[in-house]
Amino acid sequence: MNSPLTALPMAQPVPEGAGSFCLPSLNQDFVCGHLETPVGKIPKVESILERRDRLGHFRVRWNIGRDTFTVEPGLYALSCPNTDSPVLVTANYKLTFDLLRQALDGFSCWILVLDTKGVNVWCAAGKGTFGTEELVDRIQASRLHEVVKHRRLIVPQLGATGVAAHSVKQYSGFSVHYGPVMLEDLPAYFRNGNKAEPGMRLKQFPLKERFVLIPVEIMQALQQGLPVILFFLLSAGFFGNSSFFNMLIVHGLPPSLAVLSGIIGGTIFTPLLLPWIPGKAFSMKGALCGLLLFLLVLLPLYGADTHYSSLEKSSWLFICLAVSSWFGMAFTGASTFTSLNGVRKEMLIGLPLQFAALTVGTVMWLTALWLST
């Protein structure tokens, strides 16, 4: 008879060693002991997060060391589970793993961690790394059949994008039950007899969630924005008619502020004010936030002692709007309700406009600089 692994139609060849027996190492700093089971020593974890866990969370929220913030895939024991305890499936992004065990304070269960290369459940499910094949392999590799008596798995609902429940059943014998969207609802889900209320099945996008995304958005935006700012500062310094620093400050600073305002508009104001900004397209919302920032930051310069030509003053507006619209649009990637074809449609219109605005703004600014010399 074929093993379940060879019977599974693979998109890719089976990786070396997939499905062969393997337990996670006990030598990870969040592991606090082990549980003896028929298959060997299963690492044990608790719900209480340590200072060092939280420090790690803070770092990754700022986009630092996100690629290496992982736990070893495999089976873990939360508190003291037995052969009847539920099995929860999750990703090996340590932030996800930590939030899961924290949400399950007071419960004992098994946690089956899939190898998603350190990516959270939803993104990994979209890529397919949190998927049917990996789940079936991991069940086999952990000898889950020998650890628990039942044949049920609780998979996060947002993992459904990568997991086909009926195929998992067919290839592993385990039936997939989709848990709530949010980890915080897990205790209520258990109390409710493993049933999710309709509200627990909905992915919302509350202020708190939008807020924690901001640092990563800023860091990514700065990577793209700083070279542009440098371009404006240096061009002003080198091509101006007076001293390098004088020109850099007088003519280089305003467009740099325009870029910064655009970044702030697109990466801070757009996420925070999302439901209240008019319009549906994110590029539109971003541009409106950019306009707000322009009025707050750059308009005051219109009355400055230095006399700027109207050409130069207008160039700032174009630059600011282009940048904020771009970063507003980029936020679709982090939002929880935008569709591939929606973003495609929006980009088809937004991208040329943003590009045109940035080009026009830059050319206007260079012309003004050249005329002033």
Add this chain to the structure above:
Amino acid sequence: MTEFRYLKDVVTLTCDQDKCIGCGMCAVVCPHAVFTIAGKKAQMVRRNLCMECGACMKNCPAGAITVEAGEGCVRGIINELLGIEGPCC
């Protein structure tokens, strides 16, 4: 709770009523409650709220649902426009 709505009439979601066996999985997995089951058949009652994640298609045992699933992310689409393979988030 604010309910967000993105662009209208852009999604590629379809559901074949003849193939549907009314199992209800699509209604379970969808994070935007796009489906309800009425008369043993899945109905796309909130189609405009679909985010094209593909969870319903993946979990439909009857193969009744199609949708062009993917991450709606700018970098991914630019890569696609340029014709290069590239990651998204």
